[in-house]
Amino acid sequence: MKLERKFLAVEETGTAYRRKGMRRMLFALLPENAYDRLRGGRVRFEASPWGRRWSLFVAAWLSAIARSGVLSGLHYALFSREFDREHRAVLAARGRHIRDVFAGRGNLYMLRRNVHRLEKGLIMKPPRPIFGLGKIGETVTAYRACLGQLGRGDEDLRTSLEWAKDILNTYFDRVADHPVVAEARARFEAADADHHVPTSADRAPFLRALEPSLPTIEQIESLAAHRRSVRWFDGRPVPRGVIDRAVEIAAQSPTACNRQPFRFEFFDSPELVQKVGAVPKGTPGWLHQIPCFMVIIGKFDAFRFERDRHVPYIDGCLSAMALINALEVQGVSSCCVNFPDFADTEQRMAEVLGLAPWERAIMCLAIGYPEDGERVPFSQKLPLSMMRRYNHGE
Ligand SMILES: Cc1cc2nc3c(=O)[nH]c(=O)nc-3n(C[C@H](O)[C@H](O)[C@H](O)COP(=O)(O)O)c2cc1C
Numbered sequence: 128m129k130l131e132r133k134f135l136a137v138e139e140t141g142t143a144y145r146r147k148g149m150r151r152m153l154f155a156l157l158p159e160n161a162y163d164r165l166r167g168g169r170v171r172f173e174a175s176p177w178g179r180r181w182s183l184f185v186a187a188w189l190s191a192i193a194r195s196g197v198l199s200g201l202h203y204a205l206f207s208r209e210f211d212r213e214h215r216a217v218l219a220a221r222g223r224h225i226r227d228v229f230a231g232r233g234n235l236y237m238l239r240r241n242v243h244r245l246e247k248g249l250i251m252k253p254p255r256p257i258f259g260l261g262k263i264g265e266t267v268t269a270y271r272a273c274l275g276q277l278g279r280g281d282e283d284l285r286t287s288l289e290w291a292k293d294i295l296n297t298y299f300d301r302v303a304d305h306p307v308v309a310e311a312r313a314r315f316e317a318a319d320a321d322h323h324v325p326t327s328a329d330r331a332p333f334l335r336a337l338e339p340s341l342p343t344i345e346q347i348e349s350l351a352a353h354r355r356s357v358r359w360f361d362g363r364p365v366p367r368g369v370i371d372r373a374v375e376i377a378a379q380s381p382t383a384c385n386r387q388p389f390r391f392e393f394f395d396s397p398e399l400v401q402k403v404g405a406v407p408k409g410t411p412g413w414l415h416q417i418p419c420f421m422v423i424i425g426k427f428d429a430f431r432f433e434r435d436r437h438v439p440y441i442d443g444c445l446s447a448m449a450l451i452n453a454l455e456v457q458g459v460s461s462c463c464v465n466f467p468d469f470a471d472t473e474q475r476m477a478e479v480l481g482l483a484p485w486e487r488a489i490m491c492l493a494i495g496y497p498e499d500g501e502r503v504p505f506s507q508k509l510p511l512s513m514m515r516r517y518n519h520g521e
Contacts, residue, residue, distance in 0.1 A: 153165065209468070211470075212468060212470065212473055212487075213436070213468070213487075215484065216427050216484065216485055216486075216487050217427055217433055217436050219427075219428075219483075219484035219485045220426075220427030220428040220429075220430065220484075220485035221430070221431060221432070221433070223428040223483075223485050224236075224237070224428050224429070224430060224431045225431060227272075227428075228269070228431075231268075231272050231275075232272055232275075232276070233269055233270075233271075233272025233273035233274075233275060233276055234269065234272075234428070234429075235273055235276075235284060235287055236386040236387075236388060236426070236428070236429030236430070237265075237269050237429075237431070238266065238269040238270060238273050238287065238291055239287055239291075239384070239385050239386050239387065240384040240385065240386050241262050241265060241266035241269060242266060242290065242291045242294045242295070242385075243384050243385040244259065244262060244384070245259050245262070245263070245266065245294050245295070245298050246294055246332060248298075249294070249297060249298065249301060249331075249332050250332050256302070256303040257302050257303045257305055257308070258302065259298065259302070260305065260307050260308070263298070263307065263308060263311040264307065264310070264311050266291075266295070266311075267295070267311045267314050267315045267318070268314075270288070270291050270292075270295065270315065270318065271314065271315075271318040273287070273288055273291075274288060274318055274321070274322045274324070277322060277324075278322055285324075288324050289324055289325060289326065289327065289330065290330045292319065292324045292326050293326050293327060293329075293330035293331055294330065294331065295315055296326065297331045297332075299311075299312045299315065350452060350455060350456060353455065354451065354452065354455045354460075355460075355503040355504070355506065356461075356462040356463065356503065356504070356506070357460035357461065357462055357495075357497045357501070357503060358413045358462050358493065359413065359416065359497070359498040359501045360416055360417060360418055360460075360493075360495030360496055360497060360498055361495070361496045361497065361498045361499065362416065362418065362495075363418065363495070363496045364395060364418055364419070365395065365418055365419045365459055365494055365495060365496065367395070369454070369457050369459055370393060370419070370454070370459075370494070372453065372457070373450050373453035373454045373457065373459075374391060374450060376449055376450070376452075376453040377391070377446045377447065377449040377450035377453060378446070379449065380442075380445045380446040380448075380449045381442075381445060382438075382442040382445070382446070383435070383438045383441070383442060386429045386430075386438070386442070387429075387442065388425060388426045388427070388429030388430070388438060388439045388442055388443075389423055389424060389425050389426055389439050389442055389443035389446065389489065390423075390424050390426070391421050391422075391423055391424075391446075391447075391450070392421065392422045392423075392424055392480060393419060393420070393421045393494075394419065394420045394421070394422075395418065395419045395420075397418075399420075400414075400417055400418065400419065400420045401414065401415070402479060403420055403422060403476075403479055403480070403491075404417055404420045404464075404491070404493070406472055406475045406476050406479060407464050407465060407466045407467070407472060407476075407488075407491050408465070408467060408469075408472065409464040409465045409491075410464055410493065413493075416495075417493045417494075417495060418494070418495040418496075419493075419494040419495060420491060420492070420493055420494065421491060421492040421494060422466075422476070422480065422488050422490075422491050422492075423443040423444070423446075423447055423488070423489040423490050423491070423492075424443075424480070424482065424486050424487070424488060424489070425439030425440060425443055425486065425487050425488075425489045426439060426485065426486055427439055427485045427486070427487065428483075428485040428486075439487070439489065440489050443489045443490070444489065444490060447463070447490060447492065450492075451463075451492070454494060458496065459494060459495065459496060460494075460495065460496070460497040461492050461493060461494045461495075462492070462493045463490055463491070463492055464490070464491035464492065464493055465490065465491075466488045466489060466490050466491055473487070473488070476488045
């Protein structure tokens with residue numbers, strides 16, 4: 128009976144996913160507090176002379192194998208499976224990316240990257256009479272394949288295709304004659320005759336406003352100083368209009384080659400907030416009063432090569448900062464919630480959100496109106512002298 132109650136409590140709070148296998152058994156079998164005492168044993172061991180020696184041995188071992196790619200590879204093959212999840216996501220993503228491209232299904236991220244490279248070519252100084260020969264054929268092939276998806280009803284593609292069409296039109300108008308260009312132009316025009324995509328000259332490289340109406344540096348300083356991680360909310364639901372406006376601002380953030388390899392998943396139904404918010408390990412004690420929860424999902428199938436595997440994290444979080452600020456100026460506060468790379472949390476998040484093998488949760492965000500009169504931690508920031516360095520080594 129005691130066991131059953133304990134397991135049930137674990138299931139209900141979602142902590143079942145935090146304690147697996149041996150740990151879960153021990154937690155269920157041991158008397159109250161004994162589990163915590165056992166866990167405290169590790170801390171006591173590390174503080175003992177033997178524990179100190181062991182930790183220094185581990186440190187020496189890690190520093191030694193870190194000098195060799197082969198040894199560190201062996202270490203992670205034999206002694207630790209911690210990188211397995213990233214390996215598998217990156218491999219699944221590369222497989223999907225390459226399959227999309229070579230089976231003619233079209234990979235939207237690849238299209239966006241190539242079109243962006245053409246855009247950069249269009250503003251190059253001094254202007255080049257001819258450029259993009261190595262990429263234009265591939266870009267038109269991707270455009271045609273993505274148009275095929277549009278024909279099958281994938282409307283999310285439309286804005287990217289409109290932009291691609293405008294840039295390709297500008298490119299073909301601008302570049303000098305060349306057989307490679309002529310062949311690509313013919314295929315582009317044939318594709319467009321089949322599926323009409325509306326164009327707009329606004330999507331070509333443009334002049335930014337000369338006298339933009341921007342916030343002052345004092346206003347930016349005041350926003351930065353005011354924004355703090357807020358964990359206690361007043362219970363009011365956050366209107367979706369407020370969130371959507373912030374997301375549209377976040378969408379303006381820079382991303383590597385404009386691929387935009389992520390999406391934000393929001394939850395504002397109380398049951399779902401509790402379900403999803405229990406998955407990462409950073410919310411115990413304050414989850415029950417979070418009105419809205421967001422998860423950033425990185426889309427690793429945007430990339431063909433391993434070298435880009437960090438980009439979804441970087442792009443997703445640059446955009447998240449803009450989102451956080453856009454919420455804050457609308458009176459809505461937030462707190463980032465870590466998504467640690469544990470097998471159980473990842474599996475649980477994949478189940479709850481129905482993630483594809485090439486998608487990974489990157490970070491979460493608790494969102495709500497701040498409770499009146501509630502303090503926030505001071506969280507000392509780095510001084511300027513520690514934060515930046517100029518011309519080191521000059
Ligand atoms: C990637 C990331 C993960 C975080 N994870 C958590 C978390 O799991 N739980 C929590 O209470 N705060 C979390 N925080 C909030 C940090 O504790 C907080 O940003 C930091 O102390 C600085 O305070 P400030 O945001 O008020 O300036 C996280 C912040 C970041 C950027």
